[in-house]
Amino acid sequence: MRRRYLLGLFFIASLAVVAYGQKAQVAATSVAETNIRKHIAYLASDKLEGRRTGEPGALTAAGYVADMFANYRLRPGARGK
Numbered sequence: 001m002r003r004r005y006l007l008g009l010f011f012i013a014s015l016a017v018v019a020y021g022q023k024a025q026v027a028a029t030s031v032a033e034t035n036i037r038k039h040i041a042y043l044a045s046d047k048l049e050g051r052r053t054g055e056p057g058a059l060t061a062a063g064y065v066a067d068m069f070a071n072y073r074l075r076p077g078a079r080g081k
Contacts (some may be wrong), residue, residue, distance in 0.1 A: 039068065 042048075049057035063068065
């Protein structure tokens with residue numbers, strides 16, 4: 001009986017920690033979420049004309065992504081042999 005009580009108490013405490021962590025995370029990601037939405041809106045816009053392979057919209061989108069990677073100083077993580 002005591003084991004079941006402790007297990008229930010542990011479960012409730014775990015839920016409280018998860019709920020508290022989620023609230024803190026939402027406030028911290030609002031700026032990041034706005035940024036991501038801005039990038040997605042541009043890449044999905046009609047200005048890029050569907051982004052089919054070889055079309056100007058695809059080249060514009062590729063250039064945009066490359067510029068953003070350079071802006072954030074991202075480099076490839078995987079190296080070929």
